Amino acid sequence: MLMDDPPLQVQTVLISLLSFTTNQASLTVSPSSSQLFKGESFSLSCEEDDSSAGWTLRRNTSDEIRTQCGDGWGRPAGSSCNISFMLTRHSGVYWCESREGATSNNITITVTGGPVILQSPVLPVMEGEDLTLTCRTKTSSNLPADFYKDGSFIRTEPAGHMTIHHVSRSDEGLYKCHISSVGESPPSWVSVTGEEVIFDFRSSFIQIFT
């Protein structure tokens, strides 16, 4: 049997599924590091399917909840936001939010007044991929560094970079590093996710009705 014209209810459901799937954004940041030195600049961008949805950047810090870029912090530029001088109190969770309240992934940023940061991925690492962590000072990213996970020493890397090949869920955890006679970084959480299953309603629509 050929189904040229799906019933009206089916069309309505599919249209709402389509608008649900297109109403998405993902947050990217530059520099792509979950830790920053105080005084560094930082920019955030909502990569959206539908700019008319009015995506804005928001954050939670220790003393603000859901404040919007431009509202006491940051300089908005379309669906991006620039912060020219990060302060330690700008540490927190950042995300994009549409006018209707849809949200993107969120990103946790730690700003330190200390001498060492751990550069770790801001987005979850896929299982099977390599994870590279860099321990650095403001001026150098190749000093010998000690790396720690969940409080336990892992190893010393002579050039400040530690790569874990083919990560699995067990590599997920709280990482930090230490550079001898300079200092220690704050800790940052690294998450590992499984293979993403993307269910595309548009292709299933085509499969069902063609």
Ligand SMILES: *[C@@H]1O[C@H](CO)[C@@H](O)[C@H](O)[C@H]1NC(C)=O
């Ligand atoms: C921001 O803070 C509010 C209040 O604590 C909380 O409900 C919300 O989940 C937080 N948002 C994120 C993305 O962490």
Ligand SMILES: *[C@@H]1O[C@H](CO)[C@@H](O)[C@H](O)[C@H]1NC(C)=O
């Ligand atoms: C925001 O920062 C980016 C990257 O640093 C820069 O290219 C862009 O011009 C800045 N935008 C504004 C509005 O300042």
